[in-house]
Amino acid sequence: MPDPIRVVQYGLGPIGQSTVQTVLDKAASEQIQLVGAIDIDPEKVGRDVADLVGRDTPTGVTVRADADAVLADTTPDVVLHTTTSFLDRMSDQLVQCAEAGAHVVSSTEELSFPYDRHPALAQQLDQAAKENGVVIVGTGVNPGYAMDTLALMATGVCVDVSEVHVQRVVDASERRKPLQEKVGAGITEAAFAEKKATGTFGHIGLRESLLLLADGLGWALDDIEETLQPMVAERVVETPFLTVQAGEVAGIHHAITGYKTGEPALTLDLKMYVGADDPRDAVQVEGDPPIDLVIKNGIFGDTATVGALVNTVPLALEAKPGLRTMKDLPVPRAFATSALAAHA
């Protein structure tokens, strides 16, 4: 068996802590090993990551704020990067990892298809990655899988495709409290309109998913139309964290359409709300053959984002150096699964 993949965790917010848990769970497989942890939060610096994530057995990996020092001391194969959703706030962190010779798998939503929103940064990152012989890639459940890579995969046996329609319906009732708040559950329609006007409300990455899908199909879109509307509760919805009255906002309906020669060729329709009917991930391919794919009950996002990140670690090692997207990597698959070993 090859040596374990040496991983540094960069960013120890909720997602970073979850990826640490998963990497530590998988360490018994001897296929992956946590060798370093980076965060600037004074509450976290100096603590063993085991302590930080609530595990009893110390790992010997201490959270440090000096990223350069951690990267130099630990020489990771791959950095799992989970610091922010926005690329322009942290592209220097990605370059820093690349210059340390480490591949980067990042949860940064804008990195899942950075060429449109940040073309200059994308070029810099591609250059830094190529010069250092590493891969930089952004992924997660959405963007990164449910509404883009899975949709591409659904077209994989079609001799022709004219349209692709993707739906994701998430019952936010089952998700953590910050997500319920993030989608506006329990606020008024007026408050929703105010939040929307700030321009920072809604799901991050829908445009990136659309463009990743279009790029994978080789389609140049003429026009893109994006809408964000409230899902309004028709009845009282109670979750473990809050109550939404009928007529209040239950969540978001965020949709984007890509047009080709005047036709809505690609549609991505995302509903995240408490009390959702028929949660699912669905892809309809109008093509030859047509494909009508459904993941019943949908993909549980809190776990799946962590899965997407950790499962991409070995795939990044296989891809050509440079800034890459999920369409450039080998087919996603679960990595270093432990459950059956536990049967023994």
Add this chain to the structure above:
Amino acid sequence: MPDPIRVVQYGLGPIGQSTVQTVLDKAASEQIQLVGAIDIDPEKVGRDVADLVGRDTPTGVTVRADADAVLADTTPDVVLHTTTSFLDRMSDQLVQCAEAGAHVVSSTEELSFPYDRHPALAQQLDQAAKENGVVIVGTGVNPGYAMDTLALMATGVCVDVSEVHVQRVVDASERRKPLQEKVGAGITEAAFAEKKATGTFGHIGLRESLLLLADGLGWALDDIEETLQPMVAERVVETPFLTVQAGEVAGIHHAITGYKTGEPALTLDLKMYVGADDPRDAVQVEGDPPIDLVIKNGIFGDTATVGALVNTVPLALEAKPGLRTMKDLPVPRAFATSALAAHA
């Protein structure tokens, strides 16, 4: 736009003729171009491929029997290879293509995961591919997609997986006549038993799909169990080609199970019969999160095999040289689709 990918079609049976049709359909995209055609059938040699596949406009590509000469004259980027299901009958053809500097995408079922049944041949092919800087890969709808690559993809966001169960139910009524005959529709159970005893009956590639899936998950199986049973008609089934009486064979039920630590960790269950109820492709992942994926009505195989082959052409160019399987290539996606261009 880069130059079109130069393709030679090697083998002009029913599948080869269909891939030719699809490549010719896609030529307008200027992303792919048919530059040569190889077949040893005297009925086909010397004819323009357009004539062979029933198109009016000559292509200028004439079917020739001398593969070496075609490869030398046309210098293809990729050979689409569709001559037989069995690797030991034609591995020299693959080496021949590799030595001509061409990547190979083959419909040979045994090539989809050749390491188990033909380890020595696999090593020779890998060496030939690497020496010549090309990729050799086997694909199709099944094996190659429905029961292996799609199942791997379904695990792509799981932090853990304990079991994967794959079902494919095909209504053979809707398929071509040879397929209905191939699955034994209309024969007696006694005749089925006789065919089964020959060892060449049933679906080819189920074991390859199982091993590809296990390999992608990094699972070493302790044991493999394969069964082949008739699906017996409970009522009269009429197809455009034949009638099956109640009590006669309607088709096959071919299943394979991979065991890990004594548990049935992977199951692939294939039913192909006339009058099938609820045709579908389904993947259930027992994992975290669990995934319950269904392609309603299933993937129409006659077209999808051709789609899998042609869509793999550009992906082979992106992979590392060597003998590869679908798990090593970038995520499958439709290539050079024309339908929306036709809207213009």
